[in-house]
Amino acid sequence: MNSRNTILKKLRATQTPFTDVAPIEQRRNMVPLAETTPDALTQRFIAEAEKIGCRVYAAEDAAAAFERVFALLNGDKQISAWDDAFLPMPEFSETLKTAGIEITASDNGQVRLGITGIDAGLASTGSLIFSSGHGKYRTVSLLPTVYVAIMTTNQIVADFETWVALQKERGLDQFRQSSNTVIISGPSKTADIAQELILGAHGPKEVHIILLP
Amino acid sequence: MEIQSNNFVSLSAIAIRNSEMQKAVSKGTRNGYDKRLAAMFAYGEEHGEAMRQQAAEAKRRALRQLPELLEMAEANMQANGIHVLWALDADEANRQVMDIIKRHEVKRVAKGKSMATEEIGLNHVLETNGIDVVETDLGEYIIQLNHEPPSHIVAPVIHKTKEEIRDIFIEKLNMPPTDDAAEMVAFARKKLRDIFLSADLGVSGGNFIIAETGTLCLVENEANGRMCTTMPRVHVAVVGIEKMVENFEDYATLTQVLPRSSTGQHMTVYTSMINGPKRPGDADGPEHVYVILLDNGRSDIYATKYAEALACIRCGACQNACPVYRSTGGHAYGWVYGGPIGAVLTPLFVGLDKAKPLPQASSLCGSCKQVCPVDIDLPRMLLDLRHDTIQQGLGDTLWNLGIKSWAWGNSSPRLFEMGGMAARLGQGVIGQNLPAPLGEWTKFRDFPSFAPKSFRQLWRERQKAQAQS
Numbered sequence: 068m069n070s071r072n073t074i075l076k077k078l079r080a081t082q083t084p085f086t087d088v089a090p091i092e093q094r095r096n097m098v099p100l101a102e103t104t105p106d107a108l109t110q111r112f113i114a115e116a117e118k119i120g121c122r123v124y125a126a127e128d129a130a131a132a133f134e135r136v137f138a139l140l141n142g143d144k145q146i147s148a149w150d151d152a153f154l155p156m157p158e159f160s161e162t163l164k165t166a167g168i169e170i171t172a173s174d175n176g177q178v179r180l181g182i183t184g185i186d187a188g189l190a191s192t193g194s195l196i197f198s199s200g201h202g203k204y205r206t207v208s209l210l211p212t213v214y215v216a217i218m219t220t221n222q223i224v225a226d227f228e229t230w231v232a233l234q235k236e237r238g239l240d241q242f243r244q245s246s247n248t249v250i251i252s253g254p255s256k257t258a259d260i261a262q263e264l265i266l267g268a269h270g271p272k273e274v275h276i277i278l279l280p
Numbered sequence: 281m282e283i284q285s286n287n288f289v290s291l292s293a294i295a296i297r298n299s300e301m302q303k304a305v306s307k308g309t310r311n312g313y314d315k316r317l318a319a320m321f322a323y324g325e326e327h328g329e330a331m332r333q334q335a336a337e338a339k340r341r342a343l344r345q346l347p348e349l350l351e352m353a354e355a356n357m358q359a360n361g362i363h364v365l366w367a368l369d370a371d372e373a374n375r376q377v378m379d380i381i382k383r384h385e386v387k388r389v390a391k392g393k394s395m396a397t398e399e400i401g402l403n404h405v406l407e408t409n410g411i412d413v414v415e416t417d418l419g420e421y422i423i424q425l426n427h428e429p430p431s432h433i434v435a436p437v438i439h440k441t442k443e444e445i446r447d448i449f450i451e452k453l454n455m456p457p458t459d460d461a462a463e464m465v466a467f468a469r470k471k472l473r474d475i476f477l478s479a480d481l482g483v484s485g486g487n488f489i490i491a492e493t494g495t496l497c498l499v500e501n502e503a504n505g506r507m508c509t510t511m512p513r514v515h516v517a518v519v520g521i522e523k524m525v526e527n528f529e530d531y532a533t534l535t536q537v538l539p540r541s542s543t544g545q546h547m548t549v550y551t552s553m554i555n556g557p558k559r560p561g562d563a564d565g566p567e568h569v570y571v572i573l574l575d576n577g578r579s580d581i582y583a584t585k586y587a588e589a590l591a592c593i594r595c596g597a598c599q600n601a602c603p604v605y606r607s608t609g610g611h612a613y614g615w616v617y618g619g620p621i622g623a624v625l626t627p628l629f630v631g632l633d634k635a636k637p638l639p640q641a642s643s644l645c646g647s648c649k650q651v652c653p654v655d656i657d658l659p660r661m662l663l664d665l666r667h668d669t670i671q672q673g674l675g676d677t678l679w680n681l682g683i684k685s686w687a688w689g690n691s692s693p694r695l696f697e698m699g700g701m702a703a704r705l706g707q708g709v710i711g712q713n714l715p716a717p718l719g720e721w722t723k724f725r726d727f728p729s730f731a732p733k734s735f736r737q738l739w740r741e742r743q744k745a746q747a748q749s
């Protein structure tokens with residue numbers, strides 16, 4: 068008999084454990100949010116993101132957002148970024164190219180700055196969540212030392228539980244079509260050396276969030 | 281890994297004399313303990329406790345349906361494009377990894393933090409086969425350099441001070457001398473970045489598998505986990521069969537309770553949900569993803585009164601809370617898992633005869649159960665293991681003799697009284713330090729003085745006095 072069947076058979080041969088555990092009547096969300104108006108969620112998202120070490124910039128319009136991007140570029144001539152279709156700014160790549168900046172989809176880690184859009188922001192914990200796919204490169208939020216997420220306020224949902232419920236509404240097939248979905252909560256970090264918190268362990272040292280209306 | 285658990289007493293005696301380790305472990309565990317408290321109860325005690333019970337129920341409900349969920353997860357993972365393998369024991373799992381390595385002509389392996397691969401001794405097998413394997417979690421990297429096993433589930437190098445880590449980097453990697461932790465991290469980052477970019481295979485563990493979607497889930501802070509599961513051509517995850525979660529909602533609870541309990545974070549920096557290899561048209565991500573479902577004794581535990589131990593989500597909170605672990609650190613436990621959960625899991629995995637002292641390594645204060653995010657009754661299991669020790673005839677001969685004579689001495693009031701008189705007399709002669717072999721017990725404590733008169737004596741005198749008045 069192969070190991071699969073041996074294991075399953077063994078598990079089934081015994082009396083089922085935990086038959087007496089009472090079901091939870093009303094499932095709770097991890098973070099109880101008092102206010103869930105769009106404004107309250109935006110405020111909460113900003114506050115939580117800042118708490119975990121992100122820099123959040125509210126930009127009134129695309130022009131202000133571009134200004135912020137150029138400031139963060141700090142003279143760099145090369146960045147990595149997602150495809151335009153997944154960034155909430157018009158003619159993103161065109162604008163950068165015109166300014167003489169080269170965009171690489173994915174790189175071997177030489178580029179300092181990476182820019183992505185997101186699928187959703189979680190107000191409860193200030194987290195960013197997105198799936199991988201064509202034009203939504205995984206390395207952009209991973210290899211550079213400075214990571215910039217550009218998003219709009221209407222992408223903010225209350226919490227992870229709400230996001231999960233939305234996936235279920237849309238049908239889980241869509242979620243499963245992406246090979247990878249990640250929730251990012253702040254810059255990469257380690258406390259392995261005597262509990263001293265150090266940012267930028269293996270991933271980005273800085274996380275900037277540009278928030279468009 | 282060689283099992284040293286029967287040497288717990290001597291290993292812990294060495295550990296408590298190691299002042300550097302004492303300093304490091306006491307700082308680390310207290311820090312973890314306080315952070316958990318703040319995060320778990322950030323929204324009030326009642327809410328935190330309710331979430332703990334919600335997590336506990338989710339894990340137990342999943343274990344109740346374990347065979348069905350394993351089949352469901354397998355089918356869904358396969359539909360997602362993941363190769364699913366089943367391993368009955370460590371040897372089989374290691375062989376499967378070696379097969380994958382040969383099939384894909386792998387030369388270098390980048391490894392993410394995983395207790396399951398510690399358990400099966402994967403690194404040793406890979407190294408023996410001439411494969412270059414590098415631990416990439418910073419803590420794991422440090423102890424790999426120093427040829428040590430991890431001493432804590434989530435903070436593997438909790439037992440070392442900054443100065444000791446500095447010396448390891450200088451000695452093994454010629455790091456330019458520095459006392460700045462940030463510079464040490466930057467140094468390791470550079471070294472390991474080269475590994476991520478050149479590895480052909482990434483190995484990870486798995487915190488949860490969502491059965492209804494066939495999703496492998498990982499939590500981490502450093503991004504080395506994302507690296508290992510994104511950069512190399514092939515990704516293999518070794519995951520215990522008990523990691524099944526029934527549905528997406530349960531996962532939402534568990535993946536938020538876990539970081540709160542373990543590091544006091546509300547979310548880990550990276551919470552990854554992996555649904556298979558890169559899709560057609562994707563520019564990055566591995567071409568092949570394998571999940572090895574590891575039994576290695578779990579199906580045996582499933583059939584016993586210790587099934588609860590399979591609910592463990594490896595948060596390390598019980599280690600931080602345990603007064604014994606806080607003094608001895610993790611290495612004294614002599615195998616992969618230390619602390620209260622290790623004192624339960626080790627005898628179950630390797631056999632009680634090879635880990636006899638561990639169930640005794642507890643004051644049964646109950647802190648471990650109190651902090652456990654899935655409410656595992658660790659003290660109950662430690663007591664049951666002690667019971668099993670005697671039942672299986674594994675108790676110390678002297679101890680057995682002592683218990684037998686104690687039982688005999690208590691079997692009649694007459695014998696009991698004689699025993700008391702003898703003890704009182706005896707103490708008058710030998711004082712507060714008992715003679716060998718009982719002297720072991722009084723080496724570090726005084727034997728309490730007996731009351732001058734026994735209860736029975738007092739009672740009799742009182743009766744007499746009352747009768748007279």
Ligand code: SF4
Nearest residue numbers: 592593595596598652
């Ligand atoms: S037994 Fe509980 S507290 Fe200990 S590591 Fe497991 S889940 Fe955490």
